[in-house]
Amino acid sequence: MSETDTALGYEQARDELIDVVRRLEAGGTSLEESLALWERGEELAKVCRHWLEGARARLDSALAAREADEAREAGEAREGGGSA
Template identity: 85%
Template sequence: MEDTSTGTPPAGEMGYEQARDELVAVVRRLEAGGSTLEESLALWERGEELAAVCRRWLEGARARLDAVLAEDGEGPPDDTGAADGPE
């Protein structure tokens, strides 16, 4: 079902890329300024919804990767993001 006010689907029905692209557009509009307070608040709320959608997609992707790594006996990578160091 589409949001009749914007012509876009509800955030919960969006794929990651669609939510990310709309979130980028929302941020650009907010950064550009010129919106009324009411418009800015509506944009901010939409941005929060879109960010939550993106977060859920990324968390789901991480869980799937961790599951595959666990099946392969490799276990999930550490959360530091750092390499193991020089060999």
């Protein structure tokens, strides 16, 4: 990915990728233009994948932290409940 691509937000990359796909599906471009569009589409797909993988990692981390908090609270409740 180029520095320009990594600066793109997910929505920007997705929207540009949609445009690239539409242009390829419409046809009417030369072979060279089609190849350039395809290459751009591949780069944009990488940008989108990068953002989505980062989002998945953040969600996984948040879920793991929540589960750890819940387990700790359950352990504290058991310890506190048994001493009465």
